[in-house]
Amino acid sequence: MNxxxxxxxxxxxxxxxxxxxxVARRATPALDPHTPEGxxxxxxxxxxxxxxxxxxxxxxxxxxxxxxxxxSAYNPGTARIVLNHTAVDGDQAVVTVDVTEGSGxxxxxxxxxxxxxxxxxxxxxxxxxxxxxxxxxxxxxxxKG
Amino acid sequence: xxIGLILAIFSILVQVGLVVLVVLxxxxxxxxxxxxxxxxxxxxxxxxxxxxxxLMVVAAVGLSDLVGLLFQEPALAGDNRDxxxxxxxxxxxxxxxxxVMALWSRRRLRQDEDEVRSLGWAFYATVAPLTALAxxxxxxxxxxxxxxxxxxxxxxxxxxxxxxxAVWLVHWIAAKRMLDDDRRQGQLVIGSLIGLATSVTGVVxxxxxxxxxxxxxxxxxxxxxxxxxxxxxxxxxxxxVWVVYxxxxxxxGRRTSLWFGYVLPVxxxxxxxxxxxxxxxxxxxxxxxxxxxxxxxxxxQHFKGTPTAGACVVVGAVSWWYHRQVLARATxxxxxxxxxxxYLMAGIALLAAAVGLTxxxxxxxxxxxxxxxxxxxxxxxxxxxxxxxxxxxxGPLWWVFWSRIGRATREYGPEELGSPTxxxxxxxxxxxxxxxxxxxxxxxxxxxxxxxxQGGFDAQVVREMRVPVAILxxxxxISGYHWVVYRDDRSRLPxxxxxxxxxxxxxxxxxxxxVGDAVERLTGARVDLWVRADGLAGPWAVDxxxxxxxxxxxxxxxxxxxxxxxxxxxxxxx
Numbered sequence: 001m002n003x004x005x006x007x008x009x010x011x012x013x014x015x016x017x018x019x020x021x022x023v024a025r026r027a028t029p030a031l032d033p034h035t036p037e038g039x040x041x042x043x044x045x046x047x048x049x050x051x052x053x054x055x056x057x058x059x060x061x062x063x064x065x066x067x068x069x070x071x072s073a074y075n076p077g078t079a080r081i082v083l084n085h086t087a088v089d090g091d092q093a094v095v096t097v098d099v100t101e102g103s104g105x106x107x108x109x110x111x112x113x114x115x116x117x118x119x120x121x122x123x124x125x126x127x128x129x130x131x132x133x134x135x136x137x138x139x140x141x142x143x144k145g
Numbered sequence: 146x147x148i149g150l151i152l153a154i155f156s157i158l159v160q161v162g163l164v165v166l167v168v169l170x171x172x173x174x175x176x177x178x179x180x181x182x183x184x185x186x187x188x189x190x191x192x193x194x195x196x197x198x199x200l201m202v203v204a205a206v207g208l209s210d211l212v213g214l215l216f217q218e219p220a221l222a223g224d225n226r227d228x229x230x231x232x233x234x235x236x237x238x239x240x241x242x243x244x245v246m247a248l249w250s251r252r253r254l255r256q257d258e259d260e261v262r263s264l265g266w267a268f269y270a271t272v273a274p275l276t277a278l279a280x281x282x283x284x285x286x287x288x289x290x291x292x293x294x295x296x297x298x299x300x301x302x303x304x305x306x307x308x309x310x311a312v313w314l315v316h317w318i319a320a321k322r323m324l325d326d327d328r329r330q331g332q333l334v335i336g337s338l339i340g341l342a343t344s345v346t347g348v349v350x351x352x353x354x355x356x357x358x359x360x361x362x363x364x365x366x367x368x369x370x371x372x373x374x375x376x377x378x379x380x381x382x383x384x385x386v387w388v389v390y391x392x393x394x395x396x397x398g399r400r401t402s403l404w405f406g407y408v409l410p411v412x413x414x415x416x417x418x419x420x421x422x423x424x425x426x427x428x429x430x431x432x433x434x435x436x437x438x439x440x441x442x443x444x445x446q447h448f449k450g451t452p453t454a455g456a457c458v459v460v461g462a463v464s465w466w467y468h469r470q471v472l473a474r475a476t477x478x479x480x481x482x483x484x485x486x487x488y489l490m491a492g493i494a495l496l497a498a499a500v501g502l503t504x505x506x507x508x509x510x511x512x513x514x515x516x517x518x519x520x521x522x523x524x525x526x527x528x529x530x531x532x533x534x535x536x537x538x539x540g541p542l543w544w545v546f547w548s549r550i551g552r553a554t555r556e557y558g559p560e561e562l563g564s565p566t567x568x569x570x571x572x573x574x575x576x577x578x579x580x581x582x583x584x585x586x587x588x589x590x591x592x593x594x595x596x597x598x599q600g601g602f603d604a605q606v607v608r609e610m611r612v613p614v615a616i617l618x619x620x621x622x623i624s625g626y627h628w629v630v631y632r633d634d635r636s637r638l639p640x641x642x643x644x645x646x647x648x649x650x651x652x653x654x655x656x657x658x659x660v661g662d663a664v665e666r667l668t669g670a671r672v673d674l675w676v677r678a679d680g681l682a683g684p685w686a687v688d689x690x691x692x693x694x695x696x697x698x699x700x701x702x703x704x705x706x707x708x709x710x711x712x713x714x715x716x717x718x719x
Contacts, residue, residue, distance in 0.1 A: 002248065009244040016211055016236035023214045023229055028222070037221070044222035079223045084297070097221060 036093035036121040037086045039128040043119075044081050044097070047136060060122055060129035065140035073136055076101050084116060091123035099135075190265030197250055198269055200243035201312065202276065207235020209308035213301035254323055261323060270320040271332040277313035278336060281306060282343065282382045289381045293374035330398060334407045336390035341412070341464075343383025345419070349460050350376035353453030360445065360452070400475050405482040408475070412468030414486050416461045418493060421538055423457025425497075426450065429534045438524040479553060484566035487546050487553075492570060494543035499619045501535030504528055506615035514608040554634075562634045571631045578624025582617055589613035646670060646695050647702045651716075654706030655682035663687045668694050682706050 031038040039058055046055035047070070056067040076099065084096040097119065102112040117135040121128050132140060210232035253260045260266060287302035320329055354372045398404055430451050433439050439447045508529040554561045561567060589610045596606030650664060652674045665672040668691060676682070683706045690711065693704055699715030 005244065005248065009241055012208070012240055013237055016208065016233065016240070019211050019215050020229060020233040020236075023211075024226075026219065028224065029219050031221070041221045048223045076223070078227070081221045081223050082218050083221050 031083075034128065035086075036088060036095050036128050037083055039121060039130065040095040040097070040119050041083075043130050047075060048077075048079065048081075050075070058130055059137075059140075060124050060131045062122070062124070063129075063131045063137065063140050065137055069137070069140050073138060073140075076136075078102060079112075093121045093128070095119045095121060186259070187264070190260070190263050193246075193250065194265040194269040197243070197246045198273055198276075200239060200246055201273055203235050203239035204243040205277070205280075205308055205312045207232050207237075207239050209305040210301075211236050212304035212308065216300035216304060218300075262325075267324060267328045267331075270316070270324045270329070271335075274313055274316035274320060274332060275335055275339075277309045277316060278339065278386065281309045281313055282339075282386065284309060286375075286378045286382045290371075290375050290378035293377055294371050326399060327401060330395070330401060330403050333390055333395040333398065334403055336386060337395050337407060338411060340383055340385075340387030340390050343379060344387050345383075345416075345460055345464060347376055347379030347381075347383050349419075349453065349456045351380055352456035352459065356452035356455070357449070396471065402480075402482055405475075405480065406485075408468055408472055409482055409486040410489060413465060413472060414490055416464035416468060417490065418461075420458050420461025420465060421494075421542060423454045423461060425534050425538045426454035427458065428537070429531055430454070432530045432534060433527055437526045437530045479557060479561075481564065481566055484561075484564055487550055488566050488570040491543055491546035491550060492574070494539045494546060495574070495623065497535050497539030498543055499539075499623055501532045501537075501539055502619045502622075503612075503615040504532030505536065506618055507611050508532060510608060510611035510615070514604045559638055562638050567634070571627050571634070574627045575624050575631065578620040578627070581620045582624060585613040585617040585620065589617065647697060647700055649673075649701040649716075650694055651675065651701070651703040652685075652690065652706070653677055653682075653703060654685060657685050660685040660687055660690065664690050664694065667691045670694065677706075681708050683708055683710065 031041045033039060033042055043055055043058045046052070046058070052067055052071045056065070056070045059065050059070065079099055079101045081100075082098045084098050086096070087094045095118070096116060098114060098116050100112050100114045117133065119133040119136070120131045122131045123129075130137070210228060214229055214232060250266075254266065284302045284306035287299050288306060291297065291299045291302070320332060351373070354376050358373065395404070395407070430448055434444070434447055441447045508525050511525050511528070550561075550567075592610045592613065593602065593606060596602060596609060646668050647670050650668065650670045650672045652661060652664065652672060654674075654677055656676045657674065661672045661674045664670070664687065667687070685706060690704055693711050693713045694702055697713050697715050699717065701716040703714040703716055705712045705714065
């Protein structure tokens with residue numbers, strides 16, 4: 001009986017380790033940068049990495065934002081951002097993402113909170129560019145209105 | 146710096162103090178029914194089962210997080226490796242530690258009878274399945290509501306549901322096998338309560354939201370499906386819990402005080418309160434619409450909350466009827482549980498009627514002395530109608546229960562008049578009424594004196610004093626009436642002679658949850674019940690035990706129930 005239980009516990013632990021390895025090695029899929037969600041992905045990756053120059057280059061001139069606005073805007077730091085859906089209407093698109101921000105330092109602390117955000121994108125000269133986001137681009141003219 | 150140090154020391158002291166308190170409590174409760182030598186074992190069990198519980202939570206959280214991570218959608222940007230680190234730590238270390246601890250505990254449970262009867266094991270076998278049940282219900286709600294609302298499927302909730310369901314099932318079976326029926330009833334009662342409350346909430350919400358959706362269809366610009374989906378999910382979650390815990394298990398269980406405590410005050414009483422509150426709200430809306438001053442001239446707007454109130458009436462009435470049927474099948478004499486239920490209902494109804502009376506008096510003064518300036522947003526008629534509604538609902542309900550109690554006082558005499566529930570009820574009403582009346586007098590006097598000093602005692606000062614004066618009238622009437630009832634009770638109760646019997650009674654015989662309490666109540670002595678290990682115990686008869694105790698002249702007495710009857714042994718301290 002105890003041996004069966006030991007084997008079972010060992011199998012569960014082994015399975016847990018394998019699952020952990022699979023999850024840890026899973027690469028983030030790179031979306032097509034010529035699509036609204038692709039440009040949003042590039043922008044978010046740049047913001048999270050603190051690469052504000054790359055992020056600023058992805059913003060449309062009509063947004064009224066420059067690199068100083070991007071750098072002074074909110075940076076989520078540790079966050080997990082998942083694509084919810086994309087709504088395209090001609091040269092305009094809204095990309096909705098689910099964000100889980102923050103995490104506790106210890107094992108018994110909270111694993112953060114989740115919220116949904118919308119990022120607007122527009123085609124400018126055949127290239128999709130970020131035009132606004134109340135979440136990440138609040139200092140910009142387009143978001144202020 | 147120094148404040149931080151003081152806070153840190155204070156926090157450590159508080160934690161140490163809590164541990165000492167818990168240990169003392171466990172030693173106290175653990176040594177009441179067992180031999181003194183088991184104190185160390187009781188403390189050991191407390192920490193053992195607390196650790197087992199903590200490890201169970203850690204292992205289940207780790208496993209469910211890990212499975213959830215496996216199925217989660219790929220991220221656009223950023224990745225939370227801390228969650229993975231926690232899940233791996235909890236799974237790889239938590240699961241083996243829990244398994245070792247569980248195996249050790251199981252071996253002790255099989256070897257030692259005291260372990261099976263211990264408070265620590267009962268605590269674990271009650272709290273662990275209920276924790277799993279609660280997490281399970283939230284997870285299932287997230288899964289079902291997402292599916293019904295057409296949102297993205299919640300894989301992490303599904304993994305939580307699967308893992309915690311397995312945890313619940315294992316603990317449900319373990320408690321069924323290794324915990325005696327009476328001590329398992331705690332888990333069953335709490336589970337039934339959770340199931341009933343969730344199901345009733347879900348059905349009321351679903352009914353109200355459905356009627357709202359149907360009636361409001363013509364005026365609705367945007368149909369909000371989430372309300373209906375969430376309500377339906379609550380029903381889907383609550384109903385199986387109620388079926389498993391109550392319908393299939395507890396409803397056929399032994400009729401203990403705990404069982405009646407669930408069926409009577411919660412099942413019958415709670416349902417009645419729900420129906421009455423719903424009826425009051427619906428009646429108020431109707432009265433305001435036909436007689437009062439409705440805030441909106443559109444019926445759809447005015448009666449917006451009425452479907453939910455109506456749903457409360459329907460669901461409350463069905464639940465009340467069902468629990469009455471259950472109670473009718475269980476033969477129940479007039480016990481303390483019955484009294485708690487009836488006095489509780491009478492008290493709630495009386496409170497509603499008292500608030501109604503207060504509001505009627507307030508609006509009476511308001512109508513006699515109109516406000517000097519136009520008051521926006523207040524309606525004297527609506528206030529009067531809410532007062533009348535509360536009086537109409539609370540008054541007759543109080544009368545129904547109070548007259549039932551009155552019949553019981555005539556039928557049972559001193560047993561009813563001297564019962565602790567009746568005494569508590571009268572003292573609470575008299576005491577609360579007195580406290581509120583004193584505060585009301587002070588507030589009214591302050592208002593009067595302040596007004597007189599500022600500009601003379603005129604009609605406006607009387608108007609300012611309307612609320613405390615109305616409260617004083619209502620509480621004064623309640624307090625006075627119950628003081629008269631209490632004095633009448635005392636005059637009808639036989640004069641009790643001072644107790645001369647033993648101060649301590651040790652009963653040795655068959656296990657019985659009732660005899661100890663009954664002997665304690667009838668003799669006034671402290672009573673302990675020990676079970677005969679040789680299986681030769683005869684059945685207890687309370688009257689015989691009380692007679693045997695009273696005949697003994699000793700200060701402490703042991704009553705042993707054997708095959709030949711009761712044997713009484715006088716005892717004294719060395």
